Amino acid sequence: MTHAVKSITALSRGLLVLQRLQAAGALTLADLHRQTGLPKATLLRILKTLAEAGAVWQRMVDGAWVPSFSLAEMAGRMDREHQLVEVASPVLADLTARVEWPSVLAVPRLTHMEVLETNAARAYFDRIPLGPVGFQVNMLRSASGRAFIAFCEAPVREAILETLRRSERKGDRLARLPDRVAALLAETRAQGFGLRDPDFGGHFDEGRSTHDDGRESLALPIRLGPHVPGTLNITWTRRALPRARALALLVPAAREAADEIARRMGHGVSPDETAATEG
Structure with a gap:
């Protein structure tokens, strides 16, 4: 049961990050840390997972994270x-x-x-x-x-x-x-x-x-x-x-x-x- 609760919590955090990115259009790691209150190490794991799923990508010019076009196109x-x-x-x-x-x-x-x-x-x-x-x-x-x-x-x-x-x-x-x-x-x-x-x-x-x-x-x-x-x-x-x-x-x-x-x-x-x- 504890394991199930941890999985749901992790999912909730991932959705929170994705929602903030979709609302803002692009956010740096520091921006996400300020807006969500989540530790940067946790945010990096979430962003890595979302990026591997094709939901977000990282912009080179300023390192900001951006919702993927494929996600926007699907919506x-x-x-x-x-x-x-x-x-x-x-x-x-x-x-x-x-x-x-x-x-x-x-x-x-x-x-x-x-x-x-x-x-x-x-x-x-x-x-x-x-x-x-x-x-x-x-x-x-x-x-x-x-x-x-x-x-x-x-x-x-x-x-x-x-x-x-x-x-x-x-x-x-x-x-x-x-x-x-x-x-x-x-x-x-x-x-x-x-x-x-x-x-x-x-x-x-x-x-x-x-x-x-x-x-x-x-x-x-x-x-x-x-x-x-x-x-x-x-x-x-x-x-x-x-x-x-x-x-x-x-x-x-x-x-x-x-x-x-x-x-x-x-x-x-x-x-x-x-x-x-x-x-």
Whole structure:
């Protein structure tokens, strides 16, 4: 028990140092000593640990310690994703009231897409469970993944494809077929939305012969200029709706929803304005 208490105390001190550095932007060892009251020897151990973890670095010009850019970038990405979910949630609620089929909001994670939000609980056809939050979706075989990778910025696309080519996962093998990848990207761009691969039945690695959820999906990129922070999809059952009929019914609504999310993200619609537009 004593050992556990010591570990928590050490963590608390490390967090205190990191918080002071983030608040100030840069602090010398003497500054940290004055602000925290911690012995300099203790501070040096903490700073060494944080530096090894990539959370801080030491500036040469004055020896001050600085929070790393990667840490700030991660915090910025999380802030942007929180904003995306906050903006998208009421749009998703309105979408499922219009089309009755469920949707998910997904964001890229280099090797896959990750579900951040879903309106499945509010959908009329609520027997199609989607998500949960954090669920990983195949990048090249799913509608959401194709909608993202086809419309994202070229350097991002190349980084994703290069990583997927090195992947040992069965579900990523498509990345090693450049002609097929080029064809699916061209097709997705031409139609303006992503569709599932014919052999994709919802399982990350397996094909429809092994795992078939009986569903189809389409997905639209959420586009902020050249940047695509995520995608919005609609999922339905093949038995209820043939693909051609589903696309005629669902693509316009999905496109309007994706455009509305982008509009609210780009123009900073306030919560009051959002409530007003929702009626």
